[in-house]
Amino acid sequence: MAEKVGEEYIDSSGVLWVMVEGRLFSKQVSLKECLKIRVPRLLQTSCISFGLIIVDSIAGVFRGTAEYDESKDEEKCKGIHYGILSRAKDLKEIGGDLHNLASIHGLCVICVNQVSDAMDNIQGFGFEKKIPALGLSWANMVTTRLMASRTKSFVNLEKNSGECSKGNERTLIRELEVIFSPELPPSKCQFAILQSGVEGIS
Incomplete structure (x- = not known):
């Protein structure tokens, strides 16, 4: 069960979720905590051998909250520009953590992303010309x-x-x-x- 805190929820394990259009999304802070603390601890202490980590979806974590779209403290954060920089920083940090986990523990990491329609025939890939979500900040982390x-x-x-x-x-x-x-x-x-x-x- 999750305890409601405004439009956010905290489950029994302490993970923070946000409600968007009737659906719960984990916030990026919880994902970073998971990759830095919980997953490494699990890999080190579990008697089970793990070979795969799946994040489904990486875009849902960042698209499921308005934190990166517009800051509430405009004087300190300078509105949307801070949101873009903050998202890029968190994406780089999350990508780096996933690379480290894969390297240290010999894991394969799959991150499910979302796509959008390309605005021209030069960008994008596939028959219907799609481009991945999250831009270059995330694209540079993908192998x-x-x-x-x-x-x-x-x-x-x-x-x-x-x-x-x-x-x-x-x-x-x-x-x-x-x-x-x-x-x-x-x-x-x-x-x-x-x-x-x-x-x-x-």
């Missing part, structure tokens, strides 16, 4: 960028997966594309999300 998207094609479940389908039931084909990587060439593959899990489509 490999993968883009998951929906196509306009469908696949018949019964024919491709062996599962029982109801009549002509079909599922949407999705695509995973390597945008850039120091170890992988630009490439893409197609897959479908089924009740049994994720299945590749050749």
